[in-house]
Amino acid sequence: MSATNSVGAIVTYASVLARGAAYSIRAANTRRAVERMQSRFQERADSARYLAEAMTVLHVDEPTTTAYMEVATLSDAMAANVAGIVSASDSLSTVAQGLDSETKAQHGRMADANRTHSVQMADREFIKRS
Structure with a gap:
């Protein structure tokens, strides 16, 4: 395996690992934004x-x-709806953290193996899909 192919593979694994972490961070940020929205609707109500x-x-x-009482009632309803979104974003955050962990577990091992292997890797042309 040439140095270029090896570096390309490592960059690919690194990008996969980074994406897993990024999804987890985005999910947490989304949850915080939705919680702020719920708080604003409740304050308005x-x-x-x-x-x-x-x-x-x-x-x-x-x-x-x-x-004014209708505005309060509708704002309460919107805050309750946003509470459902907060619950769903909790699930999203949990799944994203699992994605990050699973990505690291699966692809991190491959990146480590690629860096430390002593066997020559197949040429890309050999394993290319037809």
């Missing part, structure tokens, strides 16, 4: 509910207080 209750005490017209 609480704020709209507070305003609707305050307007009721101040005898503001019913359509206005009702509209």
Whole structure:
């Protein structure tokens, strides 16, 4: 095996390992972003509910207080929907971490074997698919 082919194989393994780690990092970042979104929807729901209750005490017209309460109800529903996304992103994060671990376990061994082997590797033309 020539030095160029060996380096090419190692770079390929390195890129596979890097991609596995990158998926894990992206999944964690996505989860944090979705959690922030859930928090914002919940804050908006609480704020709209507070305003609707305050307007009721101040005898503001019913359509206005009702509209604010609807905003609170819809924001609560959106926060609950986002909670489902947070749960799914937990699963995604777990799967991505498993992908990273499995990639390292499978391809890391191949990269190590490629670097330390004493057997001449087959020429790429020989193993090329027809």
